[in-house]
Amino acid sequence: MVRCELKKRIEKWFDRDYRETFMERINLVMEAEQLYRHEKEGLAYGHTLAHILESISQPLEDSELLAGAVAMRIPTEEEERTIREVYKRWWDIPVEERHKKIFFYYSENWLRCRPYWFPSFGHLALDWEGLLSNGLGRMEFKARERMKDENLTEDQKGFLEGTVLCYQAISAYIERYAQTAEKKGRSGMAEDLRQIAYGEARTFAQALQLLWMIILIAQKVCGCGVLNLSRMDQYLYPFYERDLGEGRLTNEKARELIDEFFFKNNEIMVQTDHMSIETDSTDYTLEVAFDDPNYLILAGKKADGTGGVNPLTWLMVESAEELKLRNPFVVVRYYHGIPTKFWQLVCNAMRNNATIVIYNDETMLPALKHYGVEAPEVFDYGFYGCNDPNIPGDEGGLRQLWFNLVKPLELALNQGDYPMEPREKSSPRDCQFGPEDRMTGLMTGAYYGIKCKAPEEIRSMEELLEVYEEQLMYLLGEFRKGFEMDFEAEQKETKSRMRIEDCFLRGTIDNAQTWTMGGTKYHKIVAQGCGIATVINALYAIEKLVFTDKEFTLRELSDILRDNYSGNDMLALRLRKKLDKFGNDIDAVDKYAKIVTDLYVRGIEKYNGKDYLYQMWPTYSTDRDFTTMGRYVGATPDGRLAGEPISENQSPSEGSDISGITAMLNSVSKIPFDRITGGPLNLRLHPSAVQGDEGLNALCALFQTYMENGGMQLQINVVDAETLRNAQCDPEKYKTLCVRVTGYSAFFVEMGRKAQDELIARTEQMV
Template sequence: MTERIRQLKQRQSSTRPSLSAERARLVTEAYELYAGEPLILLKAHTLAYLLKHMTIFIQEGELIVGNHTDKPRSAPVYPEFNSQWIAEQIDDFPTRGSDPLTVSPEDRETLLSVLGKWKGRSLDEVVAQALPRQIKFAEASGVMTVGNRDCATGHIIPDYHTLLQCGLSDCIARCREYIEHTAIANEETQKQVEFWQAAVIAMESAQAFANRFARLAAEMAETETSPRRREELLNISHICGRVPTKPPETFHEAVQFVWFLHLIVTIESNGHGNSFARFDQYTNEFYVRDMERGMISREEAIELLECFFLKATDIIKVRDSFYSESFAGYPVWQNLIVGGQTKDGKDATNELSYLVLEANADVQTSQPTVSVRYFDGLSPKMMRQGLTMIQQGLSTPAFFNDKLVIPMVMEKFGATLEEARQWGILGCVEPCIPGCTDGRPTVGYVNLLKCLELALNNGVDPLTGEKLGPETGAFESLTSLEELQSALFRQIDFFVDLMLTGFNLVGGMHATRQPMPFASILIQGCMERGTSIQCGGAKYSESGAFICGIGNTADALAAIDTLVYQKKTLTAGQLLDCLRKNFEGEEQLRLTLLNKAPKYGNDDDFVDGIAAAIVGHYRESLAQYHDSRGGGFTAVVESQSLNVSQGKCVGASADGRFAYEPVNDNCSPVMGRDVSGPTAAIRSVSKLNQWNAQDGCLYNIRFDPRSISGEKGLLILDSIVKTYFERMGEHIQINVVDDETLRQAQQKPEQYRDLLVRVAGYLAYFTELDRDVQNNIILRTSHSA
């Protein structure tokens, strides 16, 4: 790590995350100034106003410039999306257990003044008024959520490959050509012209924003006493005067170009999951050209990448009390993937692929989330470098499987093989085609264990006594596992219908209230169709819906079949009574449920088959619907850290779990139950038939560092990943850390500030996580190879 990077990282890690009022104030001013304009033009002018008036700064030593808010590592407020819960919870932000944010008196005063003007107008309030009571009741019970209610759609990967070749100037010229050659004959053509006009305003404001940094850097250079830093500032000024309007000519310009586009998308709206995808592919030509001309060294390129990673880590967002726990660690899911294949199926690894991993290992930031695409032809050197980082306890990179994902993407989007080979990740584990996809893996989360609880109680929530789901028969009347599964599937179908109804209502409101002209123009299809991604402009559209608790649910069904239906050592009535009492006075029975029935994660075909059947049914249930843009719904087996909060909504369960304890994380086995070794665990998870979860299956696995040390340890890790992928697993991420280190970090957080862990499809600093989430990570099985 260079001294520059050390100082930048030290400054960042010592900065307490905060809340910023500036954006909220400026957006409010802009909405008042441009009131009455067509919506898409209002949105474009609001972005231009923001980029013109927001505070900008260049920190000492920075080589990549462009800030998110008026202060480092601060969360802006987007009152057009959410306002009143911020006003209600603002005094709790500094002290809450999960993702706390400091709030200055000035920012508090400004926010409370501004947010009052948005009462009844923010997206989340409008949605809350429109959502049927039944959906809100189901959400309150913890059986499901409806996503995108108080944030933008997000989850895009701009067409960086094309944009880097032509710059925004080409897009501006094409939009003006569309305007010139389109006769306004009806409402449709009127809206198309307004979209192109809005796109031009947004793109021109992007360069005006960059020009502000060009002027600031030049002004700073005038008073800079260090000749080296003065030269750097003048170079920054030159770069910012060119990009993103003009195509970059150097690697430094290319990285700054990418950062400006990504940053402005983030300033425009509060969506997350906006990702970089195949960074090593679309920026490599600039690196190679600079190397050939002697304009850059390998070390200088790594330093630029580390500056870029630090900028990505600076982006955080504010969430309410529920979602700050459910998505703990300030994540915004900016995924960057390397490796994989070229369009003709050859190894795409290049020198920049290695530099990305080297920079990632050196700077150790939580963002972006770096991943490697694996296939049989991947360079062994690339694989070894990634696995070495894992062995060192860095928890990065994650690995994805071309063998499964390429054909899956072809089916999901109807894409060609060439297109599918270019796939990247949106956010956590959701594969898409970069530059042309509006992917929304934000539909909501179905709590499978809560659905089973309802199936066992004929649709009544035993925690409240209220009827929540459909009547699917009293548990005592169900005489086989097949009948119980049928009851469970009917509960799932019922809540899928509610969730998708709610999500499509929300999607319609995004189209009519929150179109994003700048983000849209960066995605193929929107310019040609003259409409935003929110209105279905992208070439490909789809929406991903999550399920949580697959491990506990499969284990519970297996236990019921074993003890109630097969051995008949327990009646349905006895089991229900024990569950309602939370096993009080029935510890022996609880241990029997826990230890005398097969458990997912141990290569047991019976219980693994139950888990696979649930995922398969979930896919079938989703397939009956289309989203608000005409795309399909796809399954995601993923929980983030929602497994902690969803567990708090479920009473004791038939797998031996106490009431309110967390459910399993993502598609991993229940914590501590995969006791037959890592090979058995990966064999179980691979039996889910992950083809049925076409938006991804997130798999966490943890190893004790002592068991995978040295060359033998690398070979073990290599075998684990390749065996899992040969069995058609989609994704695997590996934490290598022992319990003692994690417990020490809880007790002495100041000494473990840089300890990174995989929470879900993202990295987080362990000491910044809520204590419940920390404990849940410690509970994950630590495998010995």
């Protein structure tokens, strides 16, 4: 049971004003700009962190079991105006100048609160085990010893000096919190804080306390959010087991500490949905990491081949189910032989709308090994925001490409031209991915391909697929070319820079350089394949209309699409509503799931290898950008009109899976996921379909069958459309309704109307 005191804090958190801001940080950052603007980058970073941590308040409530919070207040109108002017001065500059200050920034929203000399975008896992076993003091000592190397360059020295300053600042902050706890009469907490200020964690409580201190500082001070907390049930288990054996801990006390830790991961978040940028609460925010989900990985295989479910795994699932908060985003890793009772616990928690999703070790481990991840670290794989794969402690932050798989088909049908904006021969582009698209990874605007066969010259599906592959290969090559240009520029600009995560990754101190320079073992680009179901449906439609039934020639169909079905409205409706679609367990359609995946993977592999530091890892994911990407694609052969959304994540196209959930899962499982490294499959189930013991047993069997058939991921919302519509009308009554969106959870009433409507429109499945 959740403690009464914690319940009250949760209720209070729900009522917090979204305008509340960590004003102390903002003011101190602006001071630091003047104080350290002439210093080398590593020193400026370390001194900025120290300046903030030595001055910010240290709130501590009597009921808190773990120390660590920040002071929040609503800024005045004048303060808000001043802050926005500073943010504008930092980033309202030409793109070329912006790229010299920071690279790969993902979105304008991410930039505005992050100063260029104090950067971090997170999306990674720190070496949590190393942190707990070594402690900050030993980590600082290692950096100091590394600085004695006479062969270091000035840039490397500056980098290491910055890390030492960061370790010292964090230790001093924790020591100061110990004094705060002492003054509050919390002697036990003070003792724990003094131990972890410099030393290793020795107890379960100390381990959670040290983890939380680093998370708090990384996210709320440095903006290093969207963390993969990795397999906490594995690396915390020795502390838990030892404390139980020596009488320092009970299961009840362990559960209370877990509840506290989970809530604290929510408490620092603003009441908003970061992807709904049109809402007042998201548009307003002045915060870094204001709504960043943290991922927590449970269960899965261990490196010795045994299963990872232990008593701590159970406690963490139980906590997630009872709290029903949006953070942390719990990933349970399925494997052959997972305990039946534990599987029932997980499925029941998902049925009760806990923030829990499932990933499949039986596909993920082969996929990651295929792209070069070695044992033993492959067994600790996890995820950060939006289902991106991650090797904890051994790689840096997010580099991504949202690759629109529908684009190559459009180019193949138009001899490399873009029908919505035909190419002018006099204006060739150096790279199909412009600077903004390369930074955010999103394909927007006009994209052109290479000259290829005219539609009338393509005489079979095999020939069409060859042309599709040509265009796909060309676009992937263009991205690689642009990425390498930017990466080369980044290395020239960031030699002495550091980020907070560099203090807690394996390899950065040893190599005396930031992860962006190659300091870690692994470096990846998450290559998100987008619109897989739209491509599958379109290819089947071409096969059926052109090469089987011979209703149209490929030229005729191409011309109809170029004109956006003008004068052919009934044809578009027939193709959309009557033609077989992916998601209904029809082999003639579903065969293209493997065909497209094979082509995509072949393209990825062509532009991977020893010539590149960064390797592309393919996933199938759109996040919530399937609407944006669809805006830049003309009409497609499945009846979709120009500018309409492409299919979402791994799901069938909206409303096309009409044969039930079993058929839908059978279709998706035909994707060869042992070469795909991540991405979500979103399901919405009607509550009546999973009621009672019978419903739970059916859900357990359904999900396990999908995993055994080669599926990769599942996340569900058990809620009917009527409830969601009622929540739109009466948000106050439904403010705690938490839903899985794509790669994170959100409170439904905090989402924008478009996102709410998209969730309501998702097919309502019956088990």
